[in-house]
Amino acid sequence: MADGYDPQAIEAKWQAWWAEHGTYEVDNDDPRPHWYTLCMYPYPSGAAHMGHVRNYTFGDLIVRSRTMKGYAVLSPMGFDSFGLPAENAAIKTGRHPREFTEERIEQLSQSVMRIGAVYDWRRLVTSHDPAYQRWTQWIFLRFLEAGLAYRRNAPVNWCPGCQTVLANEQVLADGTCERSGDPVVKRDLEQWFFKITDYADQLLDDIDDLDWPERVKVMQRNWIGRSEGAEFDLVVTDADGVPAPGGAQVRVFTTRPDTSFGMTYAVMAAEHPLVASIVPADRRVEVDAFVATARQASDVERMSSEGSLDKRGVFTGVYVMNPFTQAPVPLYLADYVLMGYGTGAIMAVPAEDQRDWDFAQVHGLPIVRTIQPPDGWEGEAWSGEGAHINSGWMDGMGKAEAIASAIDFLERDGLGEGKVNFRLRDWLVSRQRFWGCPIPIVYCDDCGIVAVPDDQLPVLAPDDVEFLPTGESPLRRHPGFLHTTCPTCGGPATRETDTMDTFVDSSWYFLRFADPWNSEEPFSLAAASGWLPVDQYIGGVEHAILHLMYARFFTKALADLGVAPKELREPFARLFTQGMIRLGGDKMSKSKGNLVAPEEILDREGADALRLAHLFVGPPQDDVDWEGVGIEGCARFLQRVWRLATGEAGRPPVERDVTADDLEIARATHRLIAKVDEDLERWSYNTTVAAFMEFSNDLYRYVQAPDGPRAETLAFALDTMLELMAPMAPHITAELWQRRRGGHVHEQPWPQADPAMLLVDTVTMVVQVNGKVRDRLEVPSSIDAAEAECLALGSEKVQAHLGDNPPRKVITRPPSLVNIVAG
RNA sequence: GCCCGGGUGGCGGAACUGGUAGACGCAGGGGGCUUAAACCCCCCAGCCCCUGCGGGGGCGUGUGGGUUCGAACCCCACCCCGGGCACCA
Numbered sequence: 001m002a003d004g005y006d007p008q009a010i011e012a013k014w015q016a017w018w019a020e021h022g023t024y025e026v027d028n029d030d031p032r033p034h035w036y037t038l039c040m041y042p043y044p045s046g047a048a049h050m051g052h053v054r055n056y057t058f059g060d061l062i063v064r065s066r067t068m069k070g071y072a073v074l075s076p077m078g079f080d081s082f083g084l085p086a087e088n089a090a091i092k093t094g095r096h097p098r099e100f101t102e103e104r105i106e107q108l109s110q111s112v113m114r115i116g117a118v119y120d121w122r123r124l125v126t127s128h129d130p131a132y133q134r135w136t137q138w139i140f141l142r143f144l145e146a147g148l149a150y151r152r153n154a155p156v157n158w159c160p161g162c163q164t165v166l167a168n169e170q171v172l173a174d175g176t177c178e179r180s181g182d183p184v185v186k187r188d189l190e191q192w193f194f195k196i197t198d199y200a201d202q203l204l205d206d207i208d209d210l211d212w213p214e215r216v217k218v219m220q221r222n223w224i225g226r227s228e229g230a231e232f233d234l235v236v237t238d239a240d241g242v243p244a245p246g247g248a249q250v251r252v253f254t255t256r257p258d259t260s261f262g263m264t265y266a267v268m269a270a271e272h273p274l275v276a277s278i279v280p281a282d283r284r285v286e287v288d289a290f291v292a293t294a295r296q297a298s299d300v301e302r303m304s305s306e307g308s309l310d311k312r313g314v315f316t317g318v319y320v321m322n323p324f325t326q327a328p329v330p331l332y333l334a335d336y337v338l339m340g341y342g343t344g345a346i347m348a349v350p351a352e353d354q355r356d357w358d359f360a361q362v363h364g365l366p367i368v369r370t371i372q373p374p375d376g377w378e379g380e381a382w383s384g385e386g387a388h389i390n391s392g393w394m395d396g397m398g399k400a401e402a403i404a405s406a407i408d409f410l411e412r413d414g415l416g417e418g419k420v421n422f423r424l425r426d427w428l429v430s431r432q433r434f435w436g437c438p439i440p441i442v443y444c445d446d447c448g449i450v451a452v453p454d455d456q457l458p459v460l461a462p463d464d465v466e467f468l469p470t471g472e473s474p475l476r477r478h479p480g481f482l483h484t485t486c487p488t489c490g491g492p493a494t495r496e497t498d499t500m501d502t503f504v505d506s507s508w509y510f511l512r513f514a515d516p517w518n519s520e521e522p523f524s525l526a527a528a529s530g531w532l533p534v535d536q537y538i539g540g541v542e543h544a545i546l547h548l549m550y551a552r553f554f555t556k557a558l559a560d561l562g563v564a565p566k567e568l569r570e571p572f573a574r575l576f577t578q579g580m581i582r583l584g585g586d587k588m589s590k591s592k593g594n595l596v597a598p599e600e601i602l603d604r605e606g607a608d609a610l611r612l613a614h615l616f617v618g619p620p621q622d623d624v625d626w627e628g629v630g631i632e633g634c635a636r637f638l639q640r641v642w643r644l645a646t647g648e649a650g651r652p653p654v655e656r657d658v659t660a661d662d663l664e665i666a667r668a669t670h671r672l673i674a675k676v677d678e679d680l681e682r683w684s685y686n687t688t689v690a691a692f693m694e695f696s697n698d699l700y701r702y703v704q705a706p707d708g709p710r711a712e713t714l715a716f717a718l719d720t721m722l723e724l725m726a727p728m729a730p731h732i733t734a735e736l737w738q739r740r741r742g743g744h745v746h747e748q749p750w751p752q753a754d755p756a757m758l759l760v761d762t763v764t765m766v767v768q769v770n771g772k773v774r775d776r777l778e779v780p781s782s783i784d785a786a787e788a789e790c791l792a793l794g795s796e797k798v799q800a801h802l803g804d805n806p807p808r809k810v811i812t813r814p815p816s817l818v819n820i821v822a823g
Numbered sequence: 824g825c826c827c828g829g830g831u832g833g834c835g836g837a838a839c840u841g842g843u844a845g846a847c848g849c850a851g852g853g854g855g856c857u858u859a860a861a862c863c864c865c866c867c868a869g870c871c872c873c874u875g876c877g878g879g880g881g882c883g884u885g886u887g888g889g890u891u892c893g894a895a896c897c898c899c900a901c902c903c904c905g906g907g908c909a910c911c912a
Contacts, residue, residue: 356912643863689847701865
């Protein structure tokens with residue numbers, strides 16, 4: 001008697017075999033067509049959780065199936081190993097973050113191997129590896145040379161909880177820190193920025209050609225937030241329109257220059273630099289008071305009033321000339337105008353902008369419609385289409401024509417010009433943290449900002465530092481690190497003590513994977529050209545904006561700098577974003593304490609069953625609730641496969657000529673090949689697993705039939721099923737293949753369906769009367785319309801339903817359907 | 824508020840381009856195996872009604888309309904759930 005299915009034994013055996021034989025190691029000069037599959041490299045958080053399992057199950061399936069289809073598949077693994085949790089742990093325990101991190105890398109590596117996912121481990125990349133830091137810093141210096149990295153004093157988002165600066169992206173809509181939940185405050189600091197805005201247009205335009213989920217593309221477009229309009233100067237005047245001494249002007253941005261005749265006031269942000277110089281003495285006290293409140297108001301307060309904004313503001317005491325009407329209008333400060341967008345000042349057109357309308361109501365300002373609202377419009381501001389009124393020469397024009405005409409006017413008179421604005425801001429990369437890649441810069445009293453020379457890279461953080469919850473990086477308190485000599489003049493200098501945002505590390509790791517051994521450059525052009533762009537990138541939808549945007553920016557910038565291949569405009573040709581794991585409706589997470597540990601299932605049902613369960617539970621892009629996961633059903637299914645393939649189920653195979661039943665099994669086998677091929681291509685893994693289950697159910701009936709199975713037919717069916725299942729359930733299929741055939745199932749060529757075997761002789765034809773199914777007839781699949789109609793009308797059930805009503809019309813769709821329309 | 828998704832049995836889901844709604848699995852029911860239980864094997868199974876027990880009929884994909892010979896699928900309005908953005912001029 002054959003021994004039973006023992007997942008623990010065979011999974012350990014095959015995982016060891018793949019590791020020892022370097023089965024999924026691939027060289028850059030591999031002659032097979034190249035294919036690069038990548039799962040977003042994980043933050044090393046310890047043993048894998050269900051989200052990891054799901055991610056790597058999808059990735060591994062692609063690696064293995066692409067390999068069987070004849071590709072050289074690059075499947076690397078790495079770790080996003082810098083970051084706050086390790087440093088916070090260090091502050092708590094005093095353990096060095098490296099020790100903490102490397103322990104967790106080991107744990108996560110082990111659990112990834114335990115689910116049977118295979119990688120070219122030789123190419124391992126970790127962010128904190130000095131070799132990797134060296135090239136991250138090298139890239140920073142190239143950006144600096146190219147003007148893509150710059151330093152400026154800027155109001156930054158400061159999180160009191162994390163004691164560090166946050167990027168705009170890390171501040172939630174309610175003004176709190178995405179990590180600690182503390183309210184974020186504004187502080188002025190010297191910070192390093194990357195000039196991602198230089199690429200705003202390209203980042204926007206190139207989205208169109210990406211094979212990415214539409215929702216991710218939409219999110220990226222919205223984040224970039226391109227808007228077209230005009231920018232122009234307003235001359236500061238007194239109430240009578242007499243220009244102020246000094247000739248001050250306020251520049252405003254608008255997307256609706258066509259409505260300028262309706263500008264009845266203008267607004268500047270409280271932080272606007274002109275506030276200091278243009279406000280007359282008699283308005284100073286009130287204006288200063290307003291500015292003080294506005295500055296102190298944290299984002300939390302500003303956001304807290306939500307829909308019903310109170311439109312706080314103050315009159316500056318001066319006016320600006322509306323160049324369209326040649327009339328002075330009052331200039332206000334208001335907190336609904338942001339210094340960070342456009343010019344920090346707007347022309348206000350209350351009739352066509354609801355926010356301006358609200359403000360005008362509160363402050364008793366006039367409202368002049370310049371667009372005729374549609375008949376019956378009873379709302380307030382009308383921002384839609386309509387003919388222009390009260391607009392001088394633009395009267396009667398439509399929106400597009402009037403915009404062009406208004407810009408024309410501004411440009412002709414030298415007042416302003418057409419202008420495109422973006423919501424996207426430059427990327428603040430400085431972090432006051434220890435556990436990150438140091439910024440390779442030295443400050444010299446004589447030479448100023450000096451780049452650390454390439455041959456002195458990497459700048460590494462010292463190990464002997466104290467981890468304290470202060471506002472400063474431990475690097476700043478380490479004299480040996482802080483004090484250095486200027487590389488240019490040799491005089492005394494201090495190092496930059498900030499480190500880079502960890503998103504910098506993750507913005508180019510996928511390039512390093514192509515050439516991780518390179519010690520002369522981050523990666524060679526040839527290696528990058530050979531593998532990039534990533535053919536299939538897989539990860540969580542939570543990275544839809546930041547990581548993907550930054551990685552796209554890096555790729556474009558590196559290509560333009562000649563570091564990456566010139567033609568490499570995008571890093572990830574195809575992107576797949578998987579759904580989240582929930583438990584009973586809640587997001588599954590450590591903080592909620594509702595984790596289902598993969599280990600328990602690996603110990604009990606095994607990795608193949610767990611992988612299959614993840615694939616079977618539903619569409620990969622959807623969120624899954626672990627309560628709906630049928631691990632038992634998948635384990636049971638694998639048991640059945642085991643018994644079928646080892647001959648434990650049913651009667652022994654016999655030699656005989658092909659019977660009708662044998663032929664049907666052979667056809668079902670070919671249909672399975674076609675179905676699996678199609679489903680894998682469209683990421684429909686749940687239906688693929690269903691097809692395997694259905695097929696094994698057919699085989700079970702087949703081997704139990706009184707005549708027994710035909711040996712050749714059964715062998716073909718089983719071997720084919722093992723080959724097709726090999727990417728999804730790699731261990732059991734490897735073991736069964738070795739027992740049945742010897743050798744390795746994952747080295748077999750991918751099965752091909754015989755088109756002739758996909759044809760069927762007869763099909764079930766549905767007969768409807770008035771659209772309701774009344775009969776089902778077995779008909780030859782070659783039946784024509786006339787025969788189908790004839791058969792359908794001959795059906796007794798149809799006759800019964802027709803009664804005395806003669807058919808008025810017959811719709812035929814041979815061979816599947818006939819619909820009889822009766823009176 | 825704006826922009827995306829989505830709503831199908833007790834549950835997860837299937838139905839690919841408008842053509843048999845509910846594949847496959849979980850949970851459930853019946854039978855077999857067993858001294859017994861578990862495992863395993865076979866069968867049933869959307870809801871409601873009728874039945875002479877062969878079967879027959881009606882209803883049914885969030886709600887209400889529409890287009891069509893025919894709608895889970897297309898159109899309009901609405902309700903609910905999830906996600907993104909949010910005083911961006």
